[in-house]
Amino acid sequence: MGTKGKMIVGLDVEKLILTLNKAYSDEWLAHYQYWIGSLVVKGPNKEAAIAELIQHANEELLHATSLATRIIQLGGTPITKPEDWYKFSNCGYEAPDDPYVITILDQNIKGEQCAIVTYNRLLEEIKDKDPVTYNIILTILTQEVEHEEDLEALKEDITMMMERS
Ligand code: FE
Ligand code: FE
Ligand code: MG
Numbered sequence: 356m357g358t359k360g361k362m363i364v365g366l367d368v369e370k371l372i373l374t375l376n377k378a379y380s381d382e383w384l385a386h387y388q389y390w391i392g393s394l395v396v397k398g399p400n401k402e403a404a405i406a407e408l409i410q411h412a413n414e415e416l417l418h419a420t421s422l423a424t425r426i427i428q429l430g431g432t433p434i435t436k437p438e439d440w441y442k443f444s445n446c447g448y449e450a451p452d453d454p455y456v457i458t459i460l461d462q463n464i465k466g467e468q469c470a471i472v473t474y475n476r477l478l479e480e481i482k483d484k485d486p487v488t489y490n491i492i493l494t495i496l497t498q499e500v501e502h503e504e505d506l507e508a509l510k511e512d513i514t515m516m517m518e519r520s
Pocket of ligand 3 (some may be wrong): 407501
């Protein structure tokens, strides 16, 4: 990374790279959970669920890209082995083995809630110390908040539809 660009980071850079690699692992697992979920989901209003799951899968992949780019800028290496995603992840992975739409939405809501708490804690840690990473994480957090709301609203719509039919 550029010498000055690294010097302005008021944090232990190796520790920051590890923290970003943990988030990077979360994003890949979230991407895959949404992506495979969009293919197997079944049940009422599944068309709306599929559209939302695909959109979120794409956005999680973009989060992974932003994190990897920042890790490289800081002189680190993004995790190269998928098996390490499990080891480094904060939020884990829930397989959509039950394809019922409400179950899949609940699994992904849980994942978003973990992401929100994790990124919020990270922002507190880097506040005033690394504005560049802060800006990246803030952008990601803003999208995770949207994701949670989208999924909760969709779950509410499906539940209401079932209650009225
Ligand atoms: Fe994400
Ligand atoms: Fe998300
Ligand atoms: Mg959405």
